[in-house]
Amino acid sequence: MSDLVQYYPMFLEGTALTILITVIGSVIGILLGLLFVMMRLSKVKVISAIGRIYISVVRGTPSMIQVMLIYYTLAKSLDLPTIQFLGSSLDRIIPGSIALGINSGAYVAEIFRAGITSIPVGQTEAGISLGLSERETMQSIVLPQALRNVLPALGNEFITLVKESSVLFYIGVQEVTAQALAVGGTLYNFIPPLLVSAVIYFILTFVLSQVFALMEKKMGAKYTRLN
Amino acid sequence: MTNVIEVKHLHKAFGTNTVLDDINFTVQKGEKVALIGPSGGGKSTLLRCLIHVEGGYSGEVNFEGQPVNHASKETLQKLRQKMGFVFQQFNLFPHMTVLENITFAPKKLKIDDPKAIEAHAHQLLEEVGLANKANAYPQSLSGGQQQRVAIARALAMKPEVMLFDEPTSALDPEMVGEVLGVMKKLAADGMTMIIVTHEMAFARDVADQVLFMDQGKIADSGTATHIFKETTNPRTQEFLAKMMD
Ligand SMILES: Nc1ncnc2c1ncn2[C@@H]1O[C@H](COP(=O)(O)OP(=O)(O)OP(=O)(O)O)[C@@H](O)[C@H]1O
Ligand SMILES: [Mg+2]
Secondary structure, eight states, rough: OHHHHTTTTHHHHHHHHHHHHHHHHHHHHHHHHHHHHHHHHHSSHHHHHHHHHHHHHHHOOOOHHHHHHHHHHHHHSSSOOOEEEEEEEEHHHHHHHHHHHHHHHHHHHHHHHHHHEEESSHHHHHHHHOOHHHHHHIIIIIIIHHHHHHHHHHHHHHHHHHGGGGGGGGOOOOOHHHHHHOOOHHHHHHHHHHHHHHHHHHHHHHHHHHHHHHHHHHEEEEEEEOO | OOEEEEEEEEEEEETTTEEEEEEEHHHHHHHHEEESTTTSSSSSHHHHTTTSSSSEEEEEEEEETSSSSOOHHHHHHHHHHHEEETTTOOOTTTTHHHHHHHHHHHTTTSOOOOHHHHHHHHHHHHHHTOOTTTTSSSGSSSHHHHHHHHHHHHHHTOEEEEEEEEEETSOOOOHHHHHHHHHHHHHTOOEEEEEEOOHHHHHHHHHEEEEEEEETEEEEEHHIIIIIOOOOOEEEHHHHHHHHO
């Protein structure tokens, strides 16, 4: 046990990196999700088809393969900086986070699509009948309501992403799983450090689920304010 | 007298199902038009064509002399700003307070400065009897209250004409009166109105022109007196007899 304690900086660094790549991945995921759901729902057939293809390809292939493909493609084609950050070089962290975002974007797009189609058309018609453009109606009337409806599903997606971020281990990003394995290697015992990493993931996902639960509660309470 | 709305040879089909068949009528400034008729007759579709949330029709719809069909997106938006629409299901924005529901579009479209828009909104809330509900969310209001907010929301755009699609059909009976009361006041103030309604007494009292729609056609039309007292059209008589009991 005391052996394990001396490695706490590695776990800290790994945890920080896990949080970082998850946050970047979620931000990219939300942006791509928004972009692709708009494409998917577009009336222009070609655009809608592109959205559909992206979503089904990402959902139909293993994330590990996506991550490696994106890493090797980006590493080959771009001259990414090799500066070290939290124990890993940026030329691994950047493609890794992008890959997580691309992966998450497909799931987020599907979540948004369910949310948008769950909003009654009467909402869109009300916006349009007031003279708002279709775009303004989507942005200010439909999306905020859709977002509220999909908050639980979105929370689940981000929780998945926290855990899924461990696949970046395969491209040498020293996130918490990679650090646990490294510690296990030096200790000749993998079980204690893996248990520590499991606890860390659990704490991260638990906090995240609490945050989302709080957000849902706040939004729900607001809707029924009496005067 | 100026025509606010002119409809000429309007024809609309959903697939092979003809829903509007050669509709012709005009609405003058300040006129109140009641659209009555059996379910499925095409009343909602007609109203939706006027504001062009329903497209794909042939014929002409003119608003203040401007064609609504063939209008560019921007022109259409401008035209819609001048036509208030009140839905059967209210369609208030649940994520906005009552005040925000009313001020959102006018602010976004900058029809006035924000202060004036808010003052106008409060005045409208006063007129529909909901001055104390400005900061409430729609979900906490009764159906009748929601519909009055919806009317205030449409009026906040300072429209030239108000279109109502069965504004009281989704309400509990005891709330119908409060909404009709607001509409009567609006009529008395000189608003141009087209009202789809099953409230025959209201149509008789308020309408200058009554259109009886049946199977996609205007089967009978005229003054309220004509439709409710003098008509010899058997379909109109049959419909009214059914509505009266
Ligand atoms: N989006 C649509 N697609 C296909 N058919 C439609 C659509 N909307 C309306 N219809 C059809 O058009 C006809 C007229 O409908 P509409 O809603 O205009 O009638 P209405 O007179 O308003 O009836 P109600 O009194 O029940 O509201 C009906 O036969 C209806 O089934
Ligand atoms: Mg109808």
